[in-house]
Amino acid sequence: MGEVSLIDVTKHFTLRVGREAHTVRALEGVSFTVRDGEIVALIGPSGCGKTTALRIAMGLETATAGRVTVDGKEVRACGHDRGMVFQQAELLPWLTAQENVEFGLEMKGMRGELLHQTARRYLELVGLQASSNRRPYQLSGGMQQRVGIARALAIDPKVLLMDEPFGALDAQTREGLQAELLDLHARTQKTILFVTHDLDEAVVLADRVVVMREGRVRETIPVPLPRPREDPATVRGRPEFATTRYQIWRAVHDLPVTVH
Amino acid sequence: MAETADRSSLARSAAVALTTERRSGMPRWQITAISLAVMLTLWEIFGRQINPVFGSYPTAIAAAFWDLTLSGELEKALIQSLQPFCVGFGLAILVGVPLGLVIGRFRAVEAAIGIYVTAGYAMPLVALVPLLMLWLGLGFAVKAAVVMLMSLFPICINSWLGVTAVPKSLIDVGKSFVASDQTILRRIVLPATLPYIMAGIRLAVGRGVVAMIIAEFFTALSGLGAVIINSANNFDTARMFVPVVVLMVLATALNALIGAIERRVAPWQAEIAGRDRR
Numbered sequence: 232m233g234e235v236s237l238i239d240v241t242k243h244f245t246l247r248v249g250r251e252a253h254t255v256r257a258l259e260g261v262s263f264t265v266r267d268g269e270i271v272a273l274i275g276p277s278g279c280g281k282t283t284a285l286r287i288a289m290g291l292e293t294a295t296a297g298r299v300t301v302d303g304k305e306v307r308a309c310g311h312d313r314g315m316v317f318q319q320a321e322l323l324p325w326l327t328a329q330e331n332v333e334f335g336l337e338m339k340g341m342r343g344e345l346l347h348q349t350a351r352r353y354l355e356l357v358g359l360q361a362s363s364n365r366r367p368y369q370l371s372g373g374m375q376q377r378v379g380i381a382r383a384l385a386i387d388p389k390v391l392l393m394d395e396p397f398g399a400l401d402a403q404t405r406e407g408l409q410a411e412l413l414d415l416h417a418r419t420q421k422t423i424l425f426v427t428h429d430l431d432e433a434v435v436l437a438d439r440v441v442v443m444r445e446g447r448v449r450e451t452i453p454v455p456l457p458r459p460r461e462d463p464a465t466v467r468g469r470p471e472f473a474t475t476r477y478q479i480w481r482a483v484h485d486l487p488v489t490v491h
Numbered sequence: 492m493a494e495t496a497d498r499s500s501l502a503r504s505a506a507v508a509l510t511t512e513r514r515s516g517m518p519r520w521q522i523t524a525i526s527l528a529v530m531l532t533l534w535e536i537f538g539r540q541i542n543p544v545f546g547s548y549p550t551a552i553a554a555a556f557w558d559l560t561l562s563g564e565l566e567k568a569l570i571q572s573l574q575p576f577c578v579g580f581g582l583a584i585l586v587g588v589p590l591g592l593v594i595g596r597f598r599a600v601e602a603a604i605g606i607y608v609t610a611g612y613a614m615p616l617v618a619l620v621p622l623l624m625l626w627l628g629l630g631f632a633v634k635a636a637v638v639m640l641m642s643l644f645p646i647c648i649n650s651w652l653g654v655t656a657v658p659k660s661l662i663d664v665g666k667s668f669v670a671s672d673q674t675i676l677r678r679i680v681l682p683a684t685l686p687y688i689m690a691g692i693r694l695a696v697g698r699g700v701v702a703m704i705i706a707e708f709f710t711a712l713s714g715l716g717a718v719i720i721n722s723a724n725n726f727d728t729a730r731m732f733v734p735v736v737v738l739m740v741l742a743t744a745l746n747a748l749i750g751a752i753e754r755r756v757a758p759w760q761a762e763i764a765g766r767d768r769r
Contacts, residue, residue, distance in 0.1 A: 291663055308669075315667040324759045325682045366759055387666065405736070406721040455691045 232302050233422035235288060235387030236264040240297035242283055242446075252376070257283045259446045260297070262477065270416060270423040271431035275443035281426045282394055284443070288424065289315050289392050290384060299388055311339050314383030316393040316425075320375040322367040328378045329363040335382045353385040354378070356415065357483060380412070384419065393425035399431065409435055409464050417459045430444035430483070434476050435463045442482040450482045513740050516573055544726045551729040552736060559733055564718065568734065572714035575631050576703045579638025587643045592652025595684075596676055597686060601651075608651070612644035616702065620709050629710040634703060641702035642695035649691025653684035686760045689753040700738055 242258040258280045265335055267273040273281040286292045288299050290309035298305050301312050314335075324332045332350040337338060341349065354363050357377040365373055376396060383391055396412075397405040409432060433440045434454055442450045455471050466472055481487070531549050538548025559565040594601050594608065625665060627633040632676055665675040707716020715734035722731035753760070 288669055291666060309654045309667050311669060313667075315663075317660060317664065319660070321658075323661065323664070323679065323682070325685075325757070338665075338670050338674070386605060454549050 232267050233368075234264065234267050235390045235422065235424060236262075236300045237284060237288060237370050238262050238298045238300065240284065240287055240294045240299065241282070242292070243295045244289065244320055256446050258294070259289070261443070261448055262297075263441050263447070263448055263451065265422055265424045267422055268307050268420045270425070270437045271442045272437035273424065273426045273443060274428065274430070274440055274479065275449075277428065279443040280446040283452050285392055285394050285424065285426050288390075291315075311386050312389045314386055314388035314391050316376075316379050316383045316391065316396045318395045319399055319440070320367070320372075320379035321386045322375055322378055322382075322454070324367050326462075327364050327366055328359060328370065328374075329371070331367070331378055332382045334387050335386050338412075339386050348386060353381040356378050356384065359413070360379050371404075372400050373408055376400065376408060377411070380415070383407070384415070388424045391426065393423065395428065399426070405429075405432070405464055412436060413460050414465070430476050431467070433479060434472055435466055440475075440479055442479060446484060449485070452479055452482060458472075500661055502563075506632055541587045544728060547729040547732050549554060552732045555675045555727075555729040556733045556736075559718070559723035559730065565733065565737070568713070568715045568718050569737070572703055572707065572716065574636075575706075575714075576699060577636035578631075579702075580699050581694070582635070583642040583699070584692060586639075587648050587691070587695075591647040591691075592654055592676060592680060592684065594647070595651040595654025596680060605651070608644060608647050611640075611700075612648055614640075614644075616641055617705055620706060624709060634706040636715070637706040638699045638702045642699040645694040645698060646688070646691040649687050650693065651737030653687025654680055656687065657683040682757075686753070689749060689757070693746055693749050696742055696749070700742050704738070713730070723752055725758050 240258055240261045241256075243254055243256050246253045246255050261280070261284055262272070273284060275281050283292065287294050290299075290306060293307075300306065301310075305313070322328075323334060326334060329347075329350050334351055335345055336346055336349055339475075351360065351363065353361050357380055358372060359377055359381070362374060362458070363369060367378070370378065376399075380396070397408050398486050400408065412423075423436075425436070431446065434456075437454055438458070440452045440454060441448055442452065452475065456466060456469065456475075460466055535548045535550060538546055538551075543551070556565070571598065590604075590608070594605050603740075623633050623636055627636055661679055661683060662675060665679045670678065703714070704716040704719065707714040708720050710717070715738060718734045719731050722728075722733075
């Protein structure tokens with residue numbers, strides 16, 4: 232099982248500009264559920280609160296009001312039931328790829344030979360067994376993010392939370408990693424919630440797309456493409472891809488959905 | 492997918508190979524050696540023109556160095572100086588690094604103690620040496636205390652600044668994998684701060700050496716500082732220069748040693764910065 236819900240989550244914080252204090256309403260009553268095994272994309276213009284929502288789901292920030300539940304149980308802090316993939320991978324630069332994956336596992340209490348084996352298995356899963364002894368600065372951006380994904384998957388979380396995981400990569404690498412993530416999902420059936428500002432990425436990967444604007448959920452759009460997904464190149468050619476993408480685009484830009 | 496991975500990793504290793512390739516031209520040590528030779532020659536030529544009370548020159552200093560070495564005075568003074576220096580400097584690292592880490596990491600500690608560290612850095616320690624002598628006597632203890640007080644603050648302040656420069660995103664990594672505060676401090680903050688700590692230790696070497704000589708000037712009983720002040724009082728300028736030169740050489744060697752340690756404990760730092768200067 233792995234189901235994560237945000238229930239009526241509100242986040243306000245105070246921002247001081249000079250002498251004036253402004254109350255920023257980052258999130259206003261945000262509710263949505265990612266069902267077991269589902270991939271949900273959180274999309275919206277920058278500053279819409281999508282990253283804040285994800286960080287609250289992870290427990291890196293606290294909500295002003297509302298609740299986050301994993302499998303129906305309320306969570307108030309970070310936990311091993313959720314694995315986080317950061318935008319810039321955020322590997323620890325003094326550790327090798329292998330040790331970075333081991334870091335997460337060690338925090339879960341794993342030690343000894345099992346630790347090494349598990350880390351190695353997940354590096355293999357993302358195709359990096361040959362680079363396990365390299366430090367982050369000796370890896371390309373795409374390889375770094377694969378280590379980041381392996382680190383989060385290795386602790387076997389119920390839910391994978393990803394914050395614009397491919398946003399910092401070039402288009403080619405990004406498409407490669409999208410295909411790889413679909414493949415990983417087909418094999419592990421992990422529940423995934425990811426933040427993106429890339430419409431194509433949202434349609435290619437997600438089962439449902441949650442569109443946010445100004446701190447609120449404006450619309451939830453299902454993606455009518457079958458699972459397991461065909462490779463992204465084929466998916467992009469399908470008519471459903473274009474219509475769904477257009478639908479999301481209108482929602483993001485606050486235009487009524489009317490197809491002429 | 493595996494193929495693109497291979498290709499990008501290949502390109503990457505090619506890039507690594509390029510940056511580690513030896514640059515053509517004169518090696519650094521040769522440039523330094525030539526610079527030193529020119530400097531010493533100039534000093535020798537102009538130093539000989541001056542009345543030996545007002546100045547000295549390399550060969551005269553070398554002769555005085557030989558005399559002091561033969562008589563065993565230099566060795567004795569060096570040991571008398573270095574022992575308290577090592578103790579004081581070691582204590583400064585042992586206290587300064589953890590203190591800096593804790594001040595940087597915890598807001599309340601920063602508010603409570605930070606001000607003393609900042610003020611302590613600017614403390615005119617020379618003025619306090621006579622008082623310290625009243626407390627601790629004229630020997631080993633007072634020298635070690637002065638060295639420690641002078642080198643503690645740069646080490647502490649640099650460690651503190653280093654902690655505040657640790658990217659918040661790396662702390663988030665620790666938190667999201669449910670690491671305890673202590674684990675985050677030890678496994679993320681400390682390694683990320685290491686380059687700052689090493690820079691602080693380097694700065695402290697110079698201050699520590701000066702502190703040691705100041706302490707010995709006041710007591711004028713033992714160590715290299717005593718050799719300097721006694722020679723100066725006898726207008727034996729060449730002899731006075733011997734400990735000065737020895738100290739400069741020592742500090743330079745210590746600095747190089749710390750640099751080597753830094754490259755060993757924090758190899759990623761040099762590679763990230765790419766230290767490729769022309």
